[in-house]
Amino acid sequence: MDRPTIHDVAREARVSLATVDRVLNERGGVAAKSIEKVHQAVKITGYVRDQFAANLSRGRGYQFVFLLPAGQSSFVRSLIAAIDQESSRHRKDRINIDVRSSKTFDPAAQVAALRRIDPETTDCAAVMVSDVPEVRRELTKLRDAGVRILSLVSDVAPSGRDIYVGADxxxxxxxxxxxxxxxxxxxxxxxxxxxxxxxxxxxxxxxxxxxxxxxxxxxxxxxxxxxxxxxxxxxxxxxxxxxxxxxxxxxxxxxxxxxxxxxxxxxxxxxxxxxxxxxxxxxxxxxxxxxxxxxxxxxxxDPARAVTRAMSIMRDLADGGTADAGRGDIPLNIFIKENVQ
Known part of the structure; x- marks a missing residue:
């Protein structure tokens, strides 16, 4: 069965395509009765919006922040390299990524860095921070302000994030x-x-x-x-x-x-x-x-896999979706002398 389109919604609601577009993209200028017709038609047809196309039509992109430990350990450098690669790959999708750092294992520095994340301009933040009360409070404040939070590699209490992406x-x-x-x-x-x-x-x-x-x-x-x-x-x-x-x-x-x-x-x-x-x-x-x-x-x-998974989840969360906890699971690999390259 073909996927329902905007044409199906317009036909079911008995309104123009322009009206459906205005309603779905919240542009205004549509009578309340017509808005109700469009929403009802969406339910009846099972139409699912292409959020990316909707964002393009509204001139909206995605703003993501990665907050990582400073000091540039080899593992963090691997994460940053993976983020750079994903950022280049998704630039055409209007995804802007801001990589920031805070002093490693320093809750005060992490709190300060979290306070510098602007909820007005940030859709989602992936963080590697200490799981201590003062940090969790700042994460909760960001979530309350509308920023979706991923804990990356190292988890925090569930009250401080939407999902954990990393290994068990x-x-x-x-x-x-x-x-x-x-x-x-x-x-x-x-x-x-x-x-x-x-x-x-x-x-x-x-x-x-x-x-x-x-x-x-x-x-x-x-x-x-x-x-x-x-x-x-x-x-x-x-x-x-x-x-x-x-x-x-x-x-x-x-x-x-x-x-x-x-x-x-x-x-x-x-x-x-x-x-x-x-x-x-x-x-x-x-x-x-x-x-x-x-x-x-x-x-x-694998840091590259963790970043790829995080980016996919961040985009879905920024679009108002949810992410099952299992989606953030990253498998563990074992290396000994005989299989290391």
Whole structure:
């Protein structure tokens, strides 16, 4: 069956095409009786507007904001590259994208950045921010003002966003724990965990999943008190070097970024025994670590896929639609030395 057109609506309502166009695009100058006829005809025919065409006819485009962490980690650079590519691809669709940054893991800076988003000119914002009360309040204010919000890669409480686009980070942590324990010949001893910041929900969720699996499946392993590297390579290197100096480690789980520092620490370690090392995101440093047998496994979420999915959802939300939660799911990929390029 052919899709209903504007001609079908005009014929059902017994009005002109110009009248239907005026009603659907809210141009005014149409009698209330005719407006009612058009709306009734839309219901009867099952006509669905082409929102893009409607936006063009009204001279309206889309204004999207991406708020990402500053500092330009390898993963964030990958996100920005993917955004640039999607922006070029959608320029003909009148989609304008503004990429902004706020200091990594700094709620005050994130609040300030969120306050600089103008609800009058912004349709939708995709954000990577800390899941803390003051940030959630600003997100709620933006939503109340009409801005649709996506949490990207790292989720926030549902009150602060319309949908989350990213991987299931608790599952990612469980995968890390399971692979780490299985890679050990005798899983007994201490494990170092380096997070970026536990104020980031993705890091907290990964830690939760990791601890669950270690406790249930590998009780001989002891997870040391979590250290926060704040995605800084120098800080991560210092943490790893000190921990490997203090005692032989069975494993290292790097939850966040800054893994160029972890790679340096692994290269410099003065020991014949190397801990099993699991980390996230297939950055250049992660590839080097896998190829040189210094890292064992990388759990990756494709940033390009996340951005493509986010852009599609943002456009639908800006048009007044909804998005099922499952639409934001991004699959996880596993990389070891043998399948890394």
């Amino acid at each position: 980070n608790e599952v990612a942590g469980r995968m890390a724990g399971s692979f780490m324990g299985r890679f050990m010949r005798n899983p007994v001893g201490p494990v170092l965990v380096i997070a970026g910041s536990l104020a980031a929900r993705d890091h907290a969720q990964r830690l939760l999943g990791f601890r669950q699996v270690i406790a249930s499946d590998f009780p001989g392993l002891t997870v040391l008190p979590v250290t926060e590297g704040f995605d800084d390579a120098s800080r991560v290197a210092a943490i790893a070097q000190q921990a490997m100096t203090d005692a032989p480690l069975m494993g290292i789980y790097a939850i966040g970024a800054g893994n160029a520092g972890l790679l340096r620490a692994m290269r410099d370690v003065n020991s014949a025994f190397r801990p099993v090392t699991v980390l996230h995101e297939l950055t250049d440093s992660a590839r080097q670590g896998l190829r040189s047998d210094l890292f064992d496994l990388v759990i990756d979420q």
